[in-house]
Amino acid sequence: MGKRIGNQTIQMDLKPSIEFTTSVVGPKEGAGPLSEYFDIILTDDTNGQDSFEKAESSMMNRAIVETISKAQLEDKEVNYIFGGDLLNQLTASHFAIRDIDIPFFGLYGACSTMTESLSLASLMVEAGFAVNAIATTSSHFSSSERQFRFPLEYGAQRKVTSQWTVTGSGAMLVSNKKTKGKPVVTFITTGKVKDYDITDVNNMGAAMVPAAVDTLKAHFEDTGKNPSDYDLIATGDLGSVGGDLMVKLMKEYGYDISKNYIDCGDQIFIKDNTVCAGGSGCGCSAVVDCGYIYKEMLKKKFKKVLLMSTGALMSTTSSLQGESIPGIAHAVALEME
Amino acid sequence: MGKRIGNQTIQMDLKPSIEFTTSVVGPKEGAGPLSEYFDIILTDDTNGQDSFEKAESSMMNRAIVETISKAQLEDKEVNYIFGGDLLNQLTASHFAIRDIDIPFFGLYGACSTMTESLSLASLMVEAGFAVNAIATTSSHFSSSERQFRFPLEYGAQRKVTSQWTVTGSGAMLVSNKKTKGKPVVTFITTGKVKDYDITDVNNMGAAMVPAAVDTLKAHFEDTGKNPSDYDLIATGDLGSVGGDLMVKLMKEYGYDISKNYIDCGDQIFIKDNTVCAGGSGCGCSAVVDCGYIYKEMLKKKFKKVLLMSTGALMSTTSSLQGESIPGIAHAVALEME
Structure with missing residues (x-):
């Protein structure tokens, strides 16, 4: 069983594995230097939805569903989803998982959410409270610009220190299965x-x-x-x-x-x-x-x-x-x- | 050690205790039927701050600090804070704890956040990953009205099914100490x-x-x-x-x-x-x-x-x-x- 070391760290003993992951990205990310590593590259950043917010939800839904499917699991075999996003009241996540029949802990750590969700999913598996848990998060350039900055049509100028919100979602399946050859x-x-x-x-x-x-x-x-x-x-x-x-x-x-x-x-x-x-x-x-x-x-x-x-x-x-x-x-x- | 039973439940074995709690409420809540049960009743719902959002942060800060103080603990003896609130990007919580030197997991479950934070704090203590953990959340009538509905000055009419957002914050100290006479x-x-x-x-x-x-x-x-x-x-x-x-x-x-x-x-x-x-x-x-x-x-x-x-x-x-x-x-x- 894992234990506390120092002030802020848990050292794992069981060491849960990350059995499968899925990455879904938008066209701009898919045209970047890491293109070959992404599982699903959208050709249209609305993903066929009628708003950027719905597009973001659909990406996260796909990342989760695809990850569970790769593991050949059913929803009921996954004990928890830990996830969150940047949208007000985590609507990207909530609408992404409303049709997925798995208990959910909503998290907000801004862009730290991937390792926040991975931390909690791993700790739950380490403790034996879960056999399988999903860690997930998403963001979308256009839903973020609308919410945090200016309407895209306004064409606001960017500074050299500005950053570009990634359109993408990732999901990881953390498990006590520990298949050989997985991290x-x-x-x-x-x-x-x-x-x-x-x-x-x-x-x-x-x-x-x-x-x-x-x-x-x-x-x-x-x-x-x-x-x-x-x-x-x-x-x-x-x-x-x-x-x-x-x-x-x-x-x-x-x-x-x-x-x-x-x-x-x-x-x-x-x-x-x-x-x-x-x-x-x-x-x-x-x-x-x-x-x-x-x-x-x-x-x-x-x-x-x-x-x-x-x-x-x-x-x-x-x-x-x-x-x-x-x-x-x-x-x-x-x-x- | 706690274990999974059924599809959605963990049965605790250690059974962590809730050693101390603190409730901070606004004047309207303090004048209500549960008045005698609240630890701190503000006489002014801005709590001396220059915005309702800062007031909300100050309430949560007070609930946490007071709870740790009742337990005669120092910050470093509390291993985690699990908390969240209704404001976009959980700013009430983040500004409440920026001066508190304790690792933080930000949560969003809308008004379910009290039992979400209590669930995770309890599971961490049950697993031995924490000796003491704080579960907390807050809301504020006026910061919520501004964010979710209309400016107060607009005087929007309310429906019979409408509800009034509570101005208040609560914090619980979950511990493996299990003092006799505590839940x-x-x-x-x-x-x-x-x-x-x-x-x-x-x-x-x-x-x-x-x-x-x-x-x-x-x-x-x-x-x-x-x-x-x-x-x-x-x-x-x-x-x-x-x-x-x-x-x-x-x-x-x-x-x-x-x-x-x-x-x-x-x-x-x-x-x-x-x-x-x-x-x-x-x-x-x-x-x-x-x-x-x-x-x-x-x-x-x-x-x-x-x-x-x-x-x-x-x-x-x-x-x-x-x-x-x-x-x-x-x-x-x-x-x-």
């Missing part, structure tokens, strides 16, 4: 809300870095590990600006992550003046983790990986009221045994 | 998202009833219990309209809950033409559970209680797009040993 979950480090008084909503990467640094430091301190113990350390969506800052700040604390660090948001798109500093959104780390990283783990290119999705915790109301942007990051360590 | 958690039944095509946002009680019925039936089927095994079955915020429907529907399924059933939203206010069908919001079941029910359990008026907060899972965008209102309900059974 297992070894450590869960849960993050705290960190607020360093950053108020620029066009530089969310920088707003999330202090939380990512805090969680990564806690992970190393709790486990006694150091950066070279991992083949890959992958933050969720700090983008190129936040990613550079992450490496610099970790160095100041005595950890050199420059050799094995990537940011999912920095990898997913072809760089141009639309995506600016890179990808963001819950869907960003979801599809890069479920696609590129998971599939390269199966091939043993990466044997030890630390996933750390990162969330910027503001709303349009909090920003209008002059509040700063707190951040949070949750880390999950995976290993090919 | 323990015995069963956790996790709900599914249920959508029965109800679209009237002024009748959320009715929208949530199918989910509440589904979870309560699952609880009885999984545990082999029946209504008479409980002194009290308390839904979160179905109000008087939804509560009546709940009793009727359960009867159709062969369960008579008429003798020991209450709805928190039906209890908290003096009935008048402002509150109409009763209270709602995450804060409703939070303060009634943390105040009235918990305190009457300590006095052994109630020895076996089933708490079941209920959530209506719509957003303003989903309603404008013509979507129906799915619901969800999570049940937690408590017992005085």
